[in-house]
Amino acid sequence: MSEFEPKIIIFLCNWCSYAGADLAGVSRYQYPTNARTVRVMCSTRVSPQIVLELLKDGADGVMVTGCHPGDCHYINGNYYTERRMEMAHRLLKLTGLESQRLRLDWVSASEGEKYAGVVTDFVKELKGLGPNPVHKDAKLASRLKAAVDASKNFRLKVLSSKEINLISKGNAYGEKINQQSVEGIMEQATEDEFKASLILQLTNKKSQSVKELAKELGEPTDRTIEHVVSLRSRNLLALDHIDGATPKYKAIVTGGA
Numbered sequence: 001m002s003e004f005e006p007k008i009i010i011f012l013c014n015w016c017s018y019a020g021a022d023l024a025g026v027s028r029y030q031y032p033t034n035a036r037t038v039r040v041m042c043s044t045r046v047s048p049q050i051v052l053e054l055l056k057d058g059a060d061g062v063m064v065t066g067c068h069p070g071d072c073h074y075i076n077g078n079y080y081t082e083r084r085m086e087m088a089h090r091l092l093k094l095t096g097l098e099s100q101r102l103r104l105d106w107v108s109a110s111e112g113e114k115y116a117g118v119v120t121d122f123v124k125e126l127k128g129l130g131p132n133p134v135h136k137d138a139k140l141a142s143r144l145k146a147a148v149d150a151s152k153n154f155r156l157k158v159l160s161s162k163e164i165n166l167i168s169k170g171n172a173y174g175e176k177i178n179q180q181s182v183e184g185i186m187e188q189a190t191e192d193e194f195k196a197s198l199i200l201q202l203t204n205k206k207s208q209s210v211k212e213l214a215k216e217l218g219e220p221t222d223r224t225i226e227h228v229v230s231l232r233s234r235n236l237l238a239l240d241h242i243d244g245a246t247p248k249y250k251a252i253v254t255g256g257a
């Protein structure tokens with residue numbers, strides 16, 4: 001049987017890593033040819049939504065590369081990339097898919113050898129993990145879809161774009177928040193939005209009780225009730241019917257099919 005060859009997407013920043021990849025080729029460094037590359041003007045153009053969509057659709061691995069911190073052509077774009085990929089990693093962990101399938105690395109225009117090395121190392125790691133099981137695992141597919149939906153959430157987008165400023169400049173009142181507290185806030189917000197998206201996924205298929213949802217989410221019912229109350233207040237979830245004495249909820253679907 002032939003060896004598993006992972007399908008990889010690599011995003012290359014036009015100003016650094018694209019030239020680094022080019023140099024790797026010109027210098028004839030040997031590295032695996034598993035990757036499809038996408039050139040972007042700055043690594044920060046790559047959103048968590050894009051990388052999660054690729055993994056949901058079956059990519060075995062996604063790598064985002066950009067200029068080294070301090071060298072971004074747009075001053076600080078790559079600092080935002082770092083925070084966004086951190087959010088994508090948090091969401092990936094919640095889905096159960098190995099978060100090593102997403103990698104962020106810095107490669108300058110003069111680092112052809114480094115580019116060949118990071119690609120070789122990534123392919124080796126993915127071979128160790130095996131194929132992305134999303135197409136054979138309906139539960140994982142549903143969780144990845146929930147992660148994609150959560151990554152589009154307005155609250156998470158705003159929080160991840162404000163993270164750097166909250167630490168360096170402070171909030172609207174000028175109060176600086178330490179990195180640990182900001183990470184705690186991000187962790188909680190990511191988990192809340194992922195679980196809310198998962199509830200909408202599950203109740204979109206059929207109405208569910210809080211107990212059934214809590215079992216799927218793997219959390220105590222009182223936490224699930226909090227998500228249900230929040231979704232109902234946002235007009236995203238409605239009471240469908242009462243089964244005996246048990247309320248069953250259904251997602252409110254808006255727009256076209």
Ligand code: FES
Pocket residue numbers: 013014015016041042043044065066067071072073074077078
């Ligand atoms: S221009 Fe290369 S990471 Fe921003």
